[in-house]
Amino acid sequence: MMAGSETHYTLPRPALDKPLKLLLVVAPYYKDIADNLVAGATSEITAAGGTYDIAEVPGALEIPTAIGIAERLKSYDGFVALGCVIRGETTHYDTVCNDSSRALTLLGLQGLCIGNGILNVENRMQAEVRADPKNQNKGGGAAAAALHLIALSRKWGAERKGVGFKPSLDELQIASDSTS
Numbered sequence: 001m002m003a004g005s006e007t008h009y010t011l012p013r014p015a016l017d018k019p020l021k022l023l024l025v026v027a028p029y030y031k032d033i034a035d036n037l038v039a040g041a042t043s044e045i046t047a048a049g050g051t052y053d054i055a056e057v058p059g060a061l062e063i064p065t066a067i068g069i070a071e072r073l074k075s076y077d078g079f080v081a082l083g084c085v086i087r088g089e090t091t092h093y094d095t096v097c098n099d100s101s102r103a104l105t106l107l108g109l110q111g112l113c114i115g116n117g118i119l120n121v122e123n124r125m126q127a128e129v130r131a132d133p134k135n136q137n138k139g140g141g142a143a144a145a146a147l148h149l150i151a152l153s154r155k156w157g158a159e160r161k162g163v164g165f166k167p168s169l170d171e172l173q174i175a176s177d178s179t180s
Helices: 031-047 060-073 092-109 124-131 138-158 169-179
Strands: 021-026 051-056 078-086 114-121
Touching: 021 031, 021 060, 021 138, 031 051, 031 078, 031 114, 031 124, 031 138, 060 078, 060 092, 060 114, 078 092, 078 124, 078 138, 092 114, 114 124, 114 138, 124 138
Parallel strands: 021 051, 021 078, 078 114
Antiparallel strands: none
């Protein structure tokens, strides 16, 4: 069965308590495919009431590094990785697919909210179907994944109030009074 003929459950768009901003990191190596991924992602982000910036990098291997740099130097709620790797004649395909995916996973495990929209396909036709916003819309799916992770991190982050080593409001007030 072809992937295009299957149906999948899609989570409803998350309700977000406040505005959010995402960074789309795009490898436009296959420009037309990347443009479709971006169109799907930006449509999903806008529909959720979010805003975004777009940064371009040379290839899929640079996407996780750019996200890591942005996390350290800018303020984004989440990230969307967009690009396409089409199998060629060498094992370079395996390296690019595996290493970019692994690096994004490691960044996610560090707490970053990342939607992975790097396509790993056998041929151009598979990429075109997956990138097309009117077909499989994998760019929109990657943006939706980031939005869901942001919603979860906000929900779970709010539950920490008063737990652990965070000072209470009374302690903050006492500290403020003593420095005045």
